[in-house]
Amino acid sequence: MRHGRSSRYGRYAGGPDPLAPPVDLSEALDAVAEDVMAGYSPERALREYLRRGSRTMTGLDDLAGRVAQRRKDLLGRHRLDGTLQEVRRLLDEAVLEERKQLARDIRMEETDRSFREMQLQNLPPSTAAAVTELSSYDWQSSTARERYEQIKDLLGREMLEARFTGMKDALQNATDEDRAAITEMLRDLNQLLDKHARGEDTPQDFEDFMARHGDQFPEDPQDIDELIDALAKRSAAAQRMLRSMTREQREELMDLSAQAFGSPELMDQLSRLDANLQGLRPGEDWSGSESFDGDQGLGLGDGTGVLQDLAELDELAEQLSQSYAGSTLSDLDVDALDRHLGDDAAASARTLAALEKALRDSGLLRRGTDGDLRLSPRAMRRLGQSLLKDAAGRLSGRQGQRDTRHAGAAGELTGSSRPWQFGDAEPWDVTRTVTNAIGRTAAEGRNPASGLRLQVQDVEVQETEDRTQAAVVLLVDTSFSMAAEGRWVPMKRTALALHHLVSTRFRGDALQLVNFGRYAQTVTVDELTALPPLREQGTNLHHGLLLASAFFRKHPTRQPVLLVVTDGEPTARLMAHGESWFSYPPEPETLRATVAELDRVGRNGAEITFFRLGDDPGLERFLTAMARRVGGRVVAPDPEDLGAAVVGEFLRSRRPRFPSSFGDLDWD
Structure with missing residues (x-):
C-alpha cells in the first residue's frame, strides 16, 4: 500500500490457540466405546484412541515415531571429535607458521634454528602430547604463538561449555580478569553445593550467589534445587559424551584438558563440580553412552548439547508411551516437543492432552469403586443416542423392505401435538405436518403450489394419554x-x-x-x-x-x-x-x-x-x-x-x- 499502513499476520505462538474450536468429544467417545464393545477396558480403549489419533488429529504413536526419527537423525549426522580436530588444526597452523618464521629469520644463529626445527620435526604424533611438549616452547612467530594460545582458550571454553550453556560464546576473546571471574564463580558454586549437601545452606546463600554470578546462568533458576537440576542434566550429558567417544579420543581429551586456559585449577574445580552434582542427583544418567556415526564433528560444548537433546528425546518417548503407572498426557513436556519437532507437534500434543482431560472431566468416563475407568451412565446414554441415530439412518435407506404399517389405536388423543421424534408411535397430525411443510417450502423461496416434499422436521404427532405397554x-x-x-x-x-x-x-x-x-x-x-x-x-x-x-x-x-x-x-x-x-x-x-x-x-x-x-x-x-x-x-x-x-x-x-x-x- 503506497498510502497508509500495511500489516503482517502470522501463526499465533502464545500457547493454545484462543480461537480454536472446543474439543469434539463425540468422535472420541464413539471410538472409545467401539473398542470397549470389542473387549477392551475403557482405560485401554482411551489409551488406544489417543495413540492412534483420528482422521483430523495426530496421535501419540505418530509423535513418538517423529521423536525416534529425530533421535536417529542426530546420531547419524554427528561425530564427537570436533574439539580434537579443531585443536589439531590450530596446532598444525602454529607449527607451520613457526617453521616459516624460522626460515625467514636470518639473524637467528644456525645452531638455535636447527635445534628449534628439530623440536618441531620430532613432535609426538599424539595431539595432546604435542600440545603438552610445546607448552614451554619459546615461539618466534607471533602468529604461531596466537594459534597456540587459541588452543588453550578453546579447551577452556569447551570445558566450561560442557557444564554451562552459552559459556563458549560468552568467553570468546576473554581477558585474564574474565577467566579469573569464572574460576571464582566455580569456587563459590562448589562451596554452595558443599553446604547444601551437608544441609547447612539457607535461601540467603542462594540469593547471595545469584547476586554475584547470576548473569552466567541463562536458565534463571529460582532456588538452589532448580540450579542443581539444570547443572546436573548438563554435567551428566557431558559425562555421557565422554563415554560415547572412543578410548583413544577420550584419553587425548583428558590429556589436553590440563592445558585449558593454562590453569590446572580450572579442571580441579570442574572435577569437584561434577562430583558434587553426581552426589546430589544420582538419578541422572551418569554412565550411559551413544553410538554416533555421522561426519559432522561436534565440540565438547555442542556435543554435550546434543547428548542433552538425546536425553530429552528419550524422556519425550517415555512420556508419549504413557506406559508408566499414573501416566496422563499432562505429563508431556510440550515446550520440549516444540523445540525438537516444531509447533505443529506441540499443538497436536496440546490437543491430545485437552481431549483426555475433557473426557475425564466431562463425566463420560468415571472411576469405579475398584479404581478402574468405566463408561458413565451419561456416556452410555450418549452412545445409545448415537447408535440409535445410526440405526434410524439405516432404516431410512431400506426402501421397500418394510411392511405397511397399520393404524392401530395407540391411546386416547389429548388434542395437542408435538414434533415427531424417532421411535414415536403416536398417529401423525396431518394438518400440522402439511402446514409445516408449506411454511418451510415458502421460506426456502419455492412455490408450495408446485409441489411439497415432506421432511422429518415437518412431521408432528398427536399426543396420546396412554399406549399399550x-x-x-x-x-x-x-x-x-x-x-x-x-x-x-x-x-x-x-x-x-x-x-x-x-x-x-x-x-x-x-x-x-x-x-x-x-x-x-x-x-x-x-x-x-x-x-x-x-x-x-x-x-x-x-x-x-x-x-x-x-x-x-x-x-x-x-x-x-x-x-x-x-x-x-x-x-x-x-x-x-x-x-x-x-x-x-x-x-x-x-x-x-x-x-x-x-x-x-x-x-x-x-x-x-x-x-x-x-x-x-x-x-x-x-x-x-x-x-x-x-x-x-x-x-x-x-x-x-x-x-x-x-x-x-x-x-x-x-x-x-x-x-x-x-x-x-x-x-x-
Whole structure:
C-alpha cells in the first residue's frame, strides 16, 4: 500500500490457540466405546484412541515415531571429535607458521634454528602430547604463538561449555580478569553445593550467589534445587559424551584438558563440580553412552548439547508411551516437543492432552469403586443416542423392505401435538405436518403450489394419554462364533440402540437383555457393553428362553415381545440339576427342549422375531421352522444392519403409525 499502513499476520505462538474450536468429544467417545464393545477396558480403549489419533488429529504413536526419527537423525549426522580436530588444526597452523618464521629469520644463529626445527620435526604424533611438549616452547612467530594460545582458550571454553550453556560464546576473546571471574564463580558454586549437601545452606546463600554470578546462568533458576537440576542434566550429558567417544579420543581429551586456559585449577574445580552434582542427583544418567556415526564433528560444548537433546528425546518417548503407572498426557513436556519437532507437534500434543482431560472431566468416563475407568451412565446414554441415530439412518435407506404399517389405536388423543421424534408411535397430525411443510417450502423461496416434499422436521404427532405397554426381551448369542466371525460389536451396538430407544421413547415398556452362550444370564446394558469376547462353546437358547418366560410372567399385563439374535443352532440345554449339557452336532433332546420352551413363550402371545446372522443352511432351516410354529418372523440382516433390523422389528411390534416407505424422509 503506497498510502497508509500495511500489516503482517502470522501463526499465533502464545500457547493454545484462543480461537480454536472446543474439543469434539463425540468422535472420541464413539471410538472409545467401539473398542470397549470389542473387549477392551475403557482405560485401554482411551489409551488406544489417543495413540492412534483420528482422521483430523495426530496421535501419540505418530509423535513418538517423529521423536525416534529425530533421535536417529542426530546420531547419524554427528561425530564427537570436533574439539580434537579443531585443536589439531590450530596446532598444525602454529607449527607451520613457526617453521616459516624460522626460515625467514636470518639473524637467528644456525645452531638455535636447527635445534628449534628439530623440536618441531620430532613432535609426538599424539595431539595432546604435542600440545603438552610445546607448552614451554619459546615461539618466534607471533602468529604461531596466537594459534597456540587459541588452543588453550578453546579447551577452556569447551570445558566450561560442557557444564554451562552459552559459556563458549560468552568467553570468546576473554581477558585474564574474565577467566579469573569464572574460576571464582566455580569456587563459590562448589562451596554452595558443599553446604547444601551437608544441609547447612539457607535461601540467603542462594540469593547471595545469584547476586554475584547470576548473569552466567541463562536458565534463571529460582532456588538452589532448580540450579542443581539444570547443572546436573548438563554435567551428566557431558559425562555421557565422554563415554560415547572412543578410548583413544577420550584419553587425548583428558590429556589436553590440563592445558585449558593454562590453569590446572580450572579442571580441579570442574572435577569437584561434577562430583558434587553426581552426589546430589544420582538419578541422572551418569554412565550411559551413544553410538554416533555421522561426519559432522561436534565440540565438547555442542556435543554435550546434543547428548542433552538425546536425553530429552528419550524422556519425550517415555512420556508419549504413557506406559508408566499414573501416566496422563499432562505429563508431556510440550515446550520440549516444540523445540525438537516444531509447533505443529506441540499443538497436536496440546490437543491430545485437552481431549483426555475433557473426557475425564466431562463425566463420560468415571472411576469405579475398584479404581478402574468405566463408561458413565451419561456416556452410555450418549452412545445409545448415537447408535440409535445410526440405526434410524439405516432404516431410512431400506426402501421397500418394510411392511405397511397399520393404524392401530395407540391411546386416547389429548388434542395437542408435538414434533415427531424417532421411535414415536403416536398417529401423525396431518394438518400440522402439511402446514409445516408449506411454511418451510415458502421460506426456502419455492412455490408450495408446485409441489411439497415432506421432511422429518415437518412431521408432528398427536399426543396420546396412554399406549399399550410391552415387555421386551432381547436375547443375544454370545457364543465363541459370534466373536470369531466379527459379529460381537454389531450385537452390542444393537443392544445399546434398542435400550436407548426403549428408555427414552417407550418409558412405559420393560426391557430385559439376556446373553446366552454355554449358559444364559440377564445383564444390564453396562455389563453387556463391557463383556469381553467369550471363548466358550455352546449356544444355550433353551436357557435364554427360560429366562425370557420368567420375565414375561413378571409382567402379565404387558404385550410380550421377544427378539432373538443368533448365528448358530442350539448346541446346549439346561439340565434339571442346573448344569449345562453341550454337544455338537446338536442333539435331538437339545432341540426338543428348545422348541418346547419356545412353544410356551408363543402360547403367551409373544411377538417373536429371529435375527439370523451368517449363511449356515442348518440354522436357516431351524429358525424358519421355529418361526412357523409360533407365527414369528426371521430376518437375515448383514451384521452392520443388525441394529436397524432389530429397532425396526421392535417398532413394528409396537404398531407405530409411520408411512409405508421411509425413502422420502431426510433422517439427518
